[in-house]
Amino acid sequence: MKELSKAEELVLLTIWKMRDNAYGVALRRKIKQDTGKDIPYGTLYFLLDQLRIKEYVHKTAGEPTPKRGGRSKTFYRITPEGKEALKIAMEMYQKVWGDIDDLAFDRGVS
Numbered sequence: 001m002k003e004l005s006k007a008e009e010l011v012l013l014t015i016w017k018m019r020d021n022a023y024g025v026a027l028r029r030k031i032k033q034d035t036g037k038d039i040p041y042g043t044l045y046f047l048l049d050q051l052r053i054k055e056y057v058h059k060t061a062g063e064p065t066p067k068r069g070g071r072s073k074t075f076y077r078i079t080p081e082g083k084e085a086l087k088i089a090m091e092m093y094q095k096v097w098g099d100i101d102d103l104a105f106d107r108g109v110s
Contacts, residue, residue: 002054004085010035011047012056012086016078023062023073024048048076056082 004012014030015022024044032038039047051057062073078086 001081001085001088002056004056004089007039007043008047008051008054008056009086009089010037011044012051012078012082015051015057015076016083016086020075020077022076027076051076051082054081054085055079056085 010031011027014027014034018026018030024041027048028039028041028044031044048057048059052059056079057076058079059074059076062075064070064072
């Protein structure tokens with residue numbers, strides 16, 4: 001299993017949350033809405049390509065629409081391998097953060 005970068009993890013998790021509506025513009029909008037981060041399109045499509053190479057997402061062309069001048073949107077879906085990668089990432093965070101008392105941040109405990 002190939003490890004996810006933090007940015008790949010964010011994009012992959014967003015694809016999973018969006019289900020059948022995960023395409024570039026909508027992904028970028030959802031990431032900004034959820035995190036406040038404004039990911040440039042070049043970065044987003046680079047990450048999507050990396051996830052595709054790792055076989056964590058599958059991309060398909062939608063139907064052409066008159067609104068887009070006859071061009072189709074490219075949709076992304078998470079693969080079973082992608083879900084497994086997210087599960088592994090979540091389990092790692094739970095192990096690492098599991099012993100941290102969230103109140104320690106407020107008390108300045110190191």
